[in-house]
Amino acid sequence: MVGLGALGTVAATQLVRAGVGYMRLIDRDIVEASNLQRQVLFDESDAALHLPKALAAAEKLRAASSGVAVEERIADLTPRNAEALLGDVDLIVDGTDNFQTRHLVNDVAVKHRIPWVYGGAVSSYGTTALLRPGKTPCLVCLFGALTPAAPETCDTVGVIAPVVGVIASLQVAEALKYLAGREDALRDGITYVDVWANQWRTVRFPPRSAQCPCCGLGRFDALAARSDALTISFCGRNTVQVRPDGEREVSFADLASRLARVGSVRLGRETLRIEVDKAQITLFRDGRALVHGVDDPAAARSLYARYIGM
Numbered sequence: 001m002v003g004l005g006a007l008g009t010v011a012a013t014q015l016v017r018a019g020v021g022y023m024r025l026i027d028r029d030i031v032e033a034s035n036l037q038r039q040v041l042f043d044e045s046d047a048a049l050h051l052p053k054a055l056a057a058a059e060k061l062r063a064a065s066s067g068v069a070v071e072e073r074i075a076d077l078t079p080r081n082a083e084a085l086l087g088d089v090d091l092i093v094d095g096t097d098n099f100q101t102r103h104l105v106n107d108v109a110v111k112h113r114i115p116w117v118y119g120g121a122v123s124s125y126g127t128t129a130l131l132r133p134g135k136t137p138c139l140v141c142l143f144g145a146l147t148p149a150a151p152e153t154c155d156t157v158g159v160i161a162p163v164v165g166v167i168a169s170l171q172v173a174e175a176l177k178y179l180a181g182r183e184d185a186l187r188d189g190i191t192y193v194d195v196w197a198n199q200w201r202t203v204r205f206p207p208r209s210a211q212c213p214c215c216g217l218g219r220f221d222a223l224a225a226r227s228d229a230l231t232i233s234f235c236g237r238n239t240v241q242v243r244p245d246g247e248r249e250v251s252f253a254d255l256a257s258r259l260a261r262v263g264s265v266r267l268g269r270e271t272l273r274i275e276v277d278k279a280q281i282t283l284f285r286d287g288r289a290l291v292h293g294v295d296d297p298a299a300a301r302s303l304y305a306r307y308i309g310m
């Protein structure tokens with residue numbers, strides 16, 4: 001499961017309760033109070049503790065079904081780690097909220113011939129399809145290599161829980177058919193649902209393109225983009241993620257004692273919470289940080305450089 005947000009928490013719950021033997025949960029974010037309207041695995045205490053979503057979700061799912069092996073990875077999916085995180089599973093479920101990550105998932109899926117269940121929801125509508133390398137078009141066949149220009153994002157309009165429930169449930173239905181070996185029952189297309197406008201339709205897949213750069217010609221552009229030093233503004237959250245270049249392991253103890261002189265520092269579970277300069281920073285062990293209270297990537301990078309160090 002890539003992403004434990006709205007779609008991911010609903011789909012993971014259904015899959016684990018259905019008894020899939022193993023599930024790896026990958027998420028880069030922490031729980032916040034604004035998530036609780038739709039992210040059904042979390043509660044107010046998770047938000048108060050700023051728990052990493054992968055950790056909070058894993059504990060809830062283990063409590064729901066002890067017979068399923070649930071493994072959490074508090075990580076941002078990047079070109080550097082995507083194959084290690086996804087390359088060895090039977091099926092990938094898309095719980096992400098952005099096309100940059102979906103293109104990485106698609107590259108790994110095509111390269112390692114792993115089916116994946118695309119899903120996206122915003123406002124009151126959503127889309128889903130099971131993409132099987134070699135059998136259906138891939139994400140690049142369907143949308144091209146670029147992020148489709150969305151007139152609305154959850155930044156501007158939010159998303160209501162009912163459409164999340166519908167899309168995630170459709171994702172799980174296809175996942176269960178595939179895992180049960182019932183490929184004859186799969187939907188042969190992309191399903192679009194709008195729970196407010198009462199629309200529901202499935203468009204049959206177009207033929208696969210032999211000229212598709214990804215599944216036709218075997219070029220994996222998202223995986224080949226090797227720059228890891230990135231800042232990303234999180235959807236609708238007034239939060240920017242800063243990711244330093246390269247692999248690094250941060251010593252929370254060293255940093256806590258250094259920063260205690262200039263601000264307030266609190267050690268959480270798998271995070272360090274720093275309040276300094278009227279900003280809040282959540283730092284993860286892999287060196288990533290969420291800088292809260294800013295929208296400007298440059299401002300977030302400069303706070304990171306000043307207090308944590310690039």
Ligand SMILES: [Zn+2]
Pocket residue numbers: 137138139140141142209212213214215216
């Ligand atoms: Zn393709």
